[in-house]
Amino acid sequence: MKKIYIYRRFERFWHWTQALLILFLALTGFEVHSSFKLFGYERAVFLHNNAAWIYFILLITVLLWIFFTGEWQQYVPKREHIKKQVDFYMRGIFKGEEHPVCKTVTDKFNDLQRLTYFFLEFFLVPLMVITGLIYMKYNYIHNTLEIKFPLHLIAYIHTAIAFFLVAFVIAHIYLTTTGYKPLSAIKAMITGWEEMSDEEATVALRMYLNYSINQVESKIVTSRDIKDVTTFESVFDSMTSNLGVSNIELQDRLVRSQVGYFKIGKDGKYIEVNEVWKELYKCTEITDPVGMNYLLDRTGEDKDNLEYVFKEVMEKGKTLTGIKIARYCKNSGKKYHTISVSPIKKVGKIVAMEGYIIELKEDKK
Numbered sequence: 001m002k003k004i005y006i007y008r009r010f011e012r013f014w015h016w017t018q019a020l021l022i023l024f025l026a027l028t029g030f031e032v033h034s035s036f037k038l039f040g041y042e043r044a045v046f047l048h049n050n051a052a053w054i055y056f057i058l059l060i061t062v063l064l065w066i067f068f069t070g071e072w073q074q075y076v077p078k079r080e081h082i083k084k085q086v087d088f089y090m091r092g093i094f095k096g097e098e099h100p101v102c103k104t105v106t107d108k109f110n111d112l113q114r115l116t117y118f119f120l121e122f123f124l125v126p127l128m129v130i131t132g133l134i135y136m137k138y139n140y141i142h143n144t145l146e147i148k149f150p151l152h153l154i155a156y157i158h159t160a161i162a163f164f165l166v167a168f169v170i171a172h173i174y175l176t177t178t179g180y181k182p183l184s185a186i187k188a189m190i191t192g193w194e195e196m197s198d199e200e201a202t203v204a205l206r207m208y209l210n211y212s213i214n215q216v217e218s219k220i221v222t223s224r225d226i227k228d229v230t231t232f233e234s235v236f237d238s239m240t241s242n243l244g245v246s247n248i249e250l251q252d253r254l255v256r257s258q259v260g261y262f263k264i265g266k267d268g269k270y271i272e273v274n275e276v277w278k279e280l281y282k283c284t285e286i287t288d289p290v291g292m293n294y295l296l297d298r299t300g301e302d303k304d305n306l307e308y309v310f311k312e313v314m315e316k317g318k319t320l321t322g323i324k325i326a327r328y329c330k331n332s333g334k335k336y337h338t339i340s341v342s343p344i345k346k347v348g349k350i351v352a353m354e355g356y357i358i359e360l361k362e363d364k365k
Contacts, residue, residue, distance in 0.1 A: 006194045014062050021055045026166050052132050077114045085112045131158040260357040264294045283329040302326050313353045317343045336360040
């Protein structure tokens, strides 16, 4: 079992705030409908209306955050694994089978969750807020603006959505017990860290690295004022701080997810590699490349590809990602991995380059 960072601080904040507001609005709303007596009618109306305004502000904030951070993509249904997910909830979940979709920081929801949350966040909840505002300001809308709404219909829609949301919360609480452990999903939404099996964690870590590399590339490409050190490490420092993860923890994750790290000097010689790099190259004659030329034993097209990468990074300061590279094994076979590299700058000059390698499981024939 491993713990993977999935939920960021703001996600956890608005998740719990929204849940509490929904329950409080349901409590006061049902009292307004005379379902029971707790606060008293007038006080229940007062509390319900003020909680509704707080919820309205929260909803606008969340929608803006989702839009500007690109998190809206997490809610767009993919329809890739719906059948598998339905089968899991209908049958597999009762047999202890693994979830068909691995959760990662960039892909938090399975297809059924995407459909549900998309419907909730972009249709049902906004409709709930709109009908509530109409109900609250009905006299002003009807008398001053002279806009006619059938009040009883607005009330029925608003109440029906309230029943649906309460039912959703109950079902949601139940489904949180179906994670790796009964309370792992709830703990994850409190701490941000989710417990997973080793296999799921490996996939999640690889996805996290790819996400990080894409962020690095985007930042370097769009930056108009690249300072002394714009490297993977410096950008990771900023990212991991925002995500609530230390750089040391990130490096540890890279090791546990079998991601190799390397640093090459201006002279083309290896300065540093991590243990994962050495482990990946065990199939070759190379045990420790430090002090060796970056070309190692490459020839032909493989040599040309690496020379191109070296020049693009060292001479032009580019960041390259997902380049397929071969390593030559002792048994005359080949294994492949991808490399992603970035320049290291000091006082505005490129002095070295660093990067990461991820093994491709399918050997190229």
